[in-house]
Amino acid sequence: MSIPTPQYRLQAIRAHDVYEPAEDTFLLIDAIEKDIKEIRSRNPQLVLEIGCGSGVVSTFVNQALGGNVTSMATDLNPHALDVTLETAKLNDIKIDVVRTDLFAGLENLIGKVQTTKATKTTFFSQVDVLLFNPPYVPTEEEPSSNIELTYAGGRTGRSTLDRLLPRVPELLSPRGVFYLVALHSNDIPSLLKEHSDRMTASVSMERRCGIEHLYILKFVMKEVKEMAPLAESE
Amino acid sequence: MKLFVHNFMSSRFLKNVTVGYPLELTVKQFVEKDIEFDRENTIVMLDKIQYEALLVAAAAINQSDRIPAEKPSKWDELSDDQLRQFHHLLMNIDVIDGELVCPETKTVFPIKDGIPNMLKVDAEK
Numbered sequence: 001m002s003i004p005t006p007q008y009r010l011q012a013i014r015a016h017d018v019y020e021p022a023e024d025t026f027l028l029i030d031a032i033e034k035d036i037k038e039i040r041s042r043n044p045q046l047v048l049e050i051g052c053g054s055g056v057v058s059t060f061v062n063q064a065l066g067g068n069v070t071s072m073a074t075d076l077n078p079h080a081l082d083v084t085l086e087t088a089k090l091n092d093i094k095i096d097v098v099r100t101d102l103f104a105g106l107e108n109l110i111g112k113v114q115t116t117k118a119t120k121t122t123f124f125s126q127v128d129v130l131l132f133n134p135p136y137v138p139t140e141e142e143p144s145s146n147i148e149l150t151y152a153g154g155r156t157g158r159s160t161l162d163r164l165l166p167r168v169p170e171l172l173s174p175r176g177v178f179y180l181v182a183l184h185s186n187d188i189p190s191l192l193k194e195h196s197d198r199m200t201a202s203v204s205m206e207r208r209c210g211i212e213h214l215y216i217l218k219f220v221m222k223e224v225k226e227m228a229p230l231a232e233s234e
Numbered sequence: 235m236k237l238f239v240h241n242f243m244s245s246r247f248l249k250n251v252t253v254g255y256p257l258e259l260t261v262k263q264f265v266e267k268d269i270e271f272d273r274e275n276t277i278v279m280l281d282k283i284q285y286e287a288l289l290v291a292a293a294a295i296n297q298s299d300r301i302p303a304e305k306p307s308k309w310d311e312l313s314d315d316q317l318r319q320f321h322h323l324l325m326n327i328d329v330i331d332g333e334l335v336c337p338e339t340k341t342v343f344p345i346k347d348g349i350p351n352m353l354k355v356d357a358e359k
Binding site: 045046068070072076078081082085094096097098099100101104105106107108109114123126 | 235236238239241242243244245246247254255269272275278279282284343347348349350351352353354
């Protein structure tokens, strides 16, 4: 059964330099739809999209997972957050948005062990489904405007991605899954090898769209026999 | 910004901040939504949150009396009515206008039109 693509208002998106849903957006949606049974079986509670743009992907995932998930989304661009809230409303779902860079300010999504005199409580990392469609286009210069920020990825196309990627295993819950949009020129083999000790990576989908050769990469946390050591606090 | 979001926030990303948690919260305006209560979902959410931060959030809207001052030992022993109080605080309260403040550096992060702005560059202006 096919899950409908969310409705969105193109006018609002275009008027505010928000990244318009395009082939990469729809490929990410297709990848999630393909895996939806498996994702549901992970019993996800919390979904986080970093760089939500129009909010179409977050809205789709929220709808596809039914009413039981809590969706959060971040973006640098305040207009993107406004549009995301509008897209959510248009589709009668809820997304909580935070204006920030990646997930700065949301560090408490990261697991930790909290010890008091009497008790030792382990908080697992919280994000069950992590979504990231970064600015991946290789560009000569670093981005300066809102619209450039939505696609410009620096020399390798990976300048934003390389800031997030090292932190992904910290964010994901033990049953977590991470979907990433990448370009062939972002060096797919090296991306797949990232964190191979903690996550299993695979190519979920790939599609040639004009000059772009797009990939959706999927990273799944490996089962841990014992809880990996986490940062202690307090 | 719903109050459960406050529970996940910290200012640890700022320079010279060691804990940065919980963020102080000032609420100038909030709305109360009516999101359907679900016992299981509420317990799942309560397992994720840190009680000290929830107390801060409840106090910020003068609704501390909804929940006990001490963390209950087992969530599933609470009655539906007790859990509804937690559900109300976490999911129904939507902060429209207010401020989040770093407990160490007192850096202010504004909440406007329901959206918290955690950008360091804006906070330091």
